Amino acid sequence: MNLKTTVALNLGKFIIFLIKAFGGGATSAPGLLAEIIDPQILTKLSTNLEAGAILITGTNGKTTTSRILSSILQTANLQIVHNRSGSNLTRGLITQLIKAATSSGKIKEDLALFEVDEATLPKVVAAIHPRVIVINNLFRDQLDRYGEVDIIRKKWLDALRFLGPETTLILNSDDPLVASLAKNTKTNILFFGLRDKKNILKKAPHAVDALLCPECSSELKFDYFYISHMGKFFCPNCKFSQPRAQISANFIKLFGPDSTNTRIFVEENGFEINLKLGGLYNIYNTLAAVSAAVCLGLSLPQIKEGLNKFEVAFGRLEKIKIEDKYITSALVKNPVGFNETLRLLFSDKKEKNLLIIINDLIADGRDVSWLWDVDFETLKDFENTITVSGTRYLDMKLRLKYSQITNVASYQNLEEAFQEAVGKTKKEETLYVLPTYTAMLKLREILAKKGLAKRFWED
Amino acid sequence: MKLVIGYLYSKLMNTYGDRGNIITIAQRCAWRSIDVDVKEIGLKEPIRSDIDLYFFGGGQDQSQIICSKDLISTKKAALVEAAQSNITMLLICGGYQLFGHYYRPKSGEDIEGAGILDAFTIAGEARMIGNIVIELNKQLINNNPTTLVGFENHSGKTFLGKKTESLGRVIRGSGNNGEDRTEGAYYKNVFGCYLHGPLLPKNPLFADFLIEKALSRKNKYFSLKELDNSLELETHNFVKNNL
Numbered sequence: 001m002n003l004k005t006t007v008a009l010n011l012g013k014f015i016i017f018l019i020k021a022f023g024g025g026a027t028s029a030p031g032l033l034a035e036i037i038d039p040q041i042l043t044k045l046s047t048n049l050e051a052g053a054i055l056i057t058g059t060n061g062k063t064t065t066s067r068i069l070s071s072i073l074q075t076a077n078l079q080i081v082h083n084r085s086g087s088n089l090t091r092g093l094i095t096q097l098i099k100a101a102t103s104s105g106k107i108k109e110d111l112a113l114f115e116v117d118e119a120t121l122p123k124v125v126a127a128i129h130p131r132v133i134v135i136n137n138l139f140r141d142q143l144d145r146y147g148e149v150d151i152i153r154k155k156w157l158d159a160l161r162f163l164g165p166e167t168t169l170i171l172n173s174d175d176p177l178v179a180s181l182a183k184n185t186k187t188n189i190l191f192f193g194l195r196d197k198k199n200i201l202k203k204a205p206h207a208v209d210a211l212l213c214p215e216c217s218s219e220l221k222f223d224y225f226y227i228s229h230m231g232k233f234f235c236p237n238c239k240f241s242q243p244r245a246q247i248s249a250n251f252i253k254l255f256g257p258d259s260t261n262t263r264i265f266v267e268e269n270g271f272e273i274n275l276k277l278g279g280l281y282n283i284y285n286t287l288a289a290v291s292a293a294v295c296l297g298l299s300l301p302q303i304k305e306g307l308n309k310f311e312v313a314f315g316r317l318e319k320i321k322i323e324d325k326y327i328t329s330a331l332v333k334n335p336v337g338f339n340e341t342l343r344l345l346f347s348d349k350k351e352k353n354l355l356i357i358i359n360d361l362i363a364d365g366r367d368v369s370w371l372w373d374v375d376f377e378t379l380k381d382f383e384n385t386i387t388v389s390g391t392r393y394l395d396m397k398l399r400l401k402y403s404q405i406t407n408v409a410s411y412q413n414l415e416e417a418f419q420e421a422v423g424k425t426k427k428e429e430t431l432y433v434l435p436t437y438t439a440m441l442k443l444r445e446i447l448a449k450k451g452l453a454k455r456f457w458e459d
Numbered sequence: 460m461k462l463v464i465g466y467l468y469s470k471l472m473n474t475y476g477d478r479g480n481i482i483t484i485a486q487r488c489a490w491r492s493i494d495v496d497v498k499e500i501g502l503k504e505p506i507r508s509d510i511d512l513y514f515f516g517g518g519q520d521q522s523q524i525i526c527s528k529d530l531i532s533t534k535k536a537a538l539v540e541a542a543q544s545n546i547t548m549l550l551i552c553g554g555y556q557l558f559g560h561y562y563r564p565k566s567g568e569d570i571e572g573a574g575i576l577d578a579f580t581i582a583g584e585a586r587m588i589g590n591i592v593i594e595l596n597k598q599l600i601n602n603n604p605t606t607l608v609g610f611e612n613h614s615g616k617t618f619l620g621k622k623t624e625s626l627g628r629v630i631r632g633s634g635n636n637g638e639d640r641t642e643g644a645y646y647k648n649v650f651g652c653y654l655h656g657p658l659l660p661k662n663p664l665f666a667d668f669l670i671e672k673a674l675s676r677k678n679k680y681f682s683l684k685e686l687d688n689s690l691e692l693e694t695h696n697f698v699k700n701n702l
Contacts, residue, residue, distance in 0.1 A: 140474060144588045144612055148474060148519040204470070206478060209519075211470050217521060219502065335476075360702075366589065367610045369655045372479030394694040398660055401690055402479075402486045 001044060001105045008038035009045070009105060012098040027087040031094030042090055042127040045097040046112065048105060049081070053112040053128050054292055055121065058136030058178070060337045061285040062088065062115040064277070064316050065136060068289035070113055072306030076298050079109040088117045090124060111296075118152050119145075122159035132295050133160075133187075134170040134288050138177040139228060140209050140373075141334040142365030149209045153177055160185040170291045172284065173245040174230040180214040180240060190295060192287040193245035195265075196252045199280055200224040200231070207335035207373040215240045226280055228336040247291040249283050256348050257317055257328065257432075266294055271304050276312060279344035281337075315440040320452050325425050327447070329433040331440050332356075333364070335373035338434070342378060345432055351384045353431045355421040357414060357439035358390040364436040368395045376403040385409050385424060389417030390439050414442055460681070461494040462674060465510035467534075467554065468518070468526045469499040475612065477516030477551045479657030483666050484512070491684045493674070502529045506537035512547045512673040513538070515554030517613075517655065523553045523562075527570045530557055535573045542575045547648040547673040551658060555643070555651030556580045556615055576644045576651055577620035583637070586614045590702040591632025591654060593642045596624060600668055606630065607662045608698040609654025617653075619644050626652050648672050661698060663691040 001009070012034035019026035034041050046053055056066045063086045070082050081100045083092050093114050100107045116124050118138075125133070135156070138149050146152055160169065160181060165188050172178045173193035182189045202224055204211070210229040213220050218237035225231035234241035246267055253261040257278040263270045264287065275286060286307065293303050312318045315331045330345075332338040345352055360366050379386070380403055388396040388410045397410050409424075411417035418433075425431040435443050447453035466481060485495045498507060502525070518526070530538075542548065550558050559578035562570040572579075591611045607627060616636035619625055625635070626643025634642035634653070643652030650669070652658065659666040667683050674681050 143475060144610075147586075150519050150521055206473070208470070209474070212521060212525065217525060367475075367612065367655065369476030369479070369610055369657055372476040372482065372657050372660070373473075394690070394697050395661075398690055398694050399479075402482050402660060404486075 004038045005041055005044050005105065008034040008041050009098055009101060010103055011037065012095070013103065016095070016099060025085065026095065027083075027085040028089070028091045028095055030098055031091035034094055034098060035091060042094050042097070042124070045094070045101055045105060045107070046128045048101070048107045049110065049112050051110040052131030053114060054132040054134070055124060055128070055130045056113070056115045056134045056136070056288070057118050057121050058134075058172075059118060059139040059141045059334065061136045061281060061288070063313055064282065065134065065285040065288045066113055066115040067313050068286055068307065068310050069292050071310040072289060072293045072298065072303055073111070073113065073296075075306035075309050076302045078111055081107065081109045081112040083114050086115065088115045089120050090127070093124065119155060122155050125159045125163070129163075130167060132168050132170060132292050134292055135172065135178050135181065136284060136288050137172055137175050137230065138209070139334055139336040140207065140370070142367070143370075144365055144367045145362070149177060153214065156181060157184050160187065163187045168295045170288065170295065172230065172288070173243045174226060174232070175210070176220060176229065176233050176240070177210045177214055179243055182243070183215065190247065190291050191243050191245045192247040192291045193242070194226050194252070194280070194283060195245065195248045195250045199252050199254065200226060204229070205339060206375060207339060213238060213240055227340055247287050247294060249287055252280070252283060254278060254280070254347060257344055258312075258319065264290060266290070266300060269300060271300055273304060273307055275307065276310065278317065279340060281340045314444055314453060315435070319430070320447065322422065322450075322452055324427045325422065326430040327422070327433060328430055329435060329440065329443060331437065332434045333436055335370050338374040341434060342375070346378065346382075351382055353384060353421065353425040353429060355387045355389065355417060355431060355433045356396055357417070357433065357435040357443070358388070358392045358396045359436045359439045360392045361438045363438050368392045371395060371399045374399075376400055376405065380404045383407065387411070387417055387421040387424070389414050390436065414439065415446055418443065418446060460674065460678070461496065462488055462670065463509050463511045464495065464497045465507065465513045466497055466499045467513060467515040468501060468522075470501055471522040471526055472516045472518035472553055474519055475517045475552065475655045475657075477655060477657050480516070480549060480551070480659045481514055483657070483659040484670060487663070487666055487686065488670060490686055502526075503533060506534050506541065510541070510546065511676065512549070512669065513541070515548070515550045515557070517552030517554060523557065524570060527557055527562075527572065530573055531571050538573055539575055542647060542649050545648050545676060547669055548650065549669060550649070550651035552613055552653055552655065555653065556617065558649065558651055559617065562615060575649055576646055577622035578617055578644050579620075580615040580617045583614045583616040586612065587633035587637055588612045589632055590698055591634065591642070592630040592699050593627035593632070593634065594630055595627045595665075596645070598624065599626070599645070600664070604664070604692070604695060604699070606695075606699055607652075607654060607658070607665060608695055609656035609658050609661070611653045612655060613653050617644075622646065626650060661691060661695045663688045
């Protein structure tokens, strides 16, 4: 390490000490400062990771996938550096490495596990030269921040082009925008995907982003869909089709918001597992994590044990008890994620207590147009009042009005909305809170004040 | 009474929530017991003769190129004729650009448009992103509010020729090109603009204006029943005054 790196590292450590002394979390500011002092610090610190780094990216499921993988790796007694708080820009990764490093830059953990923002992936790949990259899916998301999906995909292609077979690229075989990345890189490739023929959609949902073949721009044909544009696809023109998945799931039984039974296969070897997660999208997250574990050489019993020990994260369907009621929140940030959350919550066709919080701060995306790509019409036959809040609560209320849902209570103030929504929830019932990103942080703060949730950096 | 909507390239040009415009028209008709039939018109499918109102939304660059080729080869002639015979059309963002003469990308050949609006678009350097408020062209409407609100997200800069009027003047935001304060364009009953949001839910009077235009071809003496617009206008005013 040269002087610049030493200064950056130790100043970073000092800032972490200060922020913690004042009761804060220190998940990104120290890394931001260290990066300004030494722009190479991410490369320099990560070369000290004996077993390399695993990067996880994609529009939806980064946090859950990395937490499932973390559970598997820890169960197998591997020591890892992990940006658990979800701070996933380079500053977040650097902060985590600074925390793990000694003042001379040594890191005792063998392996880093980083969830990485989609648009930041190229920068991180160039700096770290990762051992494994997991790409889960690509959907439209906060178009004012990220741009259209083609723009993100092009960034990924440019980043992957320079990697060789020492890196393994783990790709979702069912997402044409992701599966096709394999064609343009020299990395080792592993595919994961669903092979269940029961939990399918015959018709494309509205918010579909990949009806054109990413290889030749002809119209793709789909036999069926799992989620949005993920499914069994083929291109009649250039013959590109859903690749064979080495890691797959079949015989899926969905039991509602927090329970699923499935068989997971690594090639032909399968095991049955009960997951404390609901929804098809969480099967994808599980498969992505299993694929990375397989790639690191872990055994099936180790993987299964890790999956059994997994606990859900806040804002990702974690269940919290508040007096004689329960609260579960699920982050909503784009149409596909929101649609899948509704599909999951209402799969049992029973009434639910709902609180929807839509903010439009920069981290949420300033544009709320995407609410009109969410199929709220599916809720119109339910009778319970829906509570709405957030900086754009009026837009949310208007969206519901045009889905013929008028039994809506709205409050600009989040704390008030939360109190009212909890008040309306009956004993032993669950209030499902669907917040955008900054609304989720705010909600968490409210719960932390009541001593009901850890602050996000403590989790 | 029945309104037939022709939804152009519904599968490829649907990226920015613009489908909300269809939902809004359909719902505002349903509240007045007007039947609505939405005909999706995709690649290679011909223009139909029974359409009262066309809608064309925004999509990704690649989709836009594919649609442009199809627009010219299978739909242009019929759409020009429909526009000339006063059929109502609403075009947003990419759809708006493709109704001009051409789109000139940073590199490569011009993408040909339908040429129904006397306008052309040139790829710009910086993206124009943010909430936008415009004052509606006075020749168009004399209603309150006289503003339209929405969210723009485009890099193309559109310039208007002499044969088309702008839809309005920018109060806040960038508009057609970030230079001349114009936003959108119209010719006869063809209306194009950059406003996502989507446009119609928060601009209910403009939605009714389009519905009325489309239906008055069938019945000259027809007028729309009033609806309760309080939530729509409250949301409109929130964007206008706070964002």
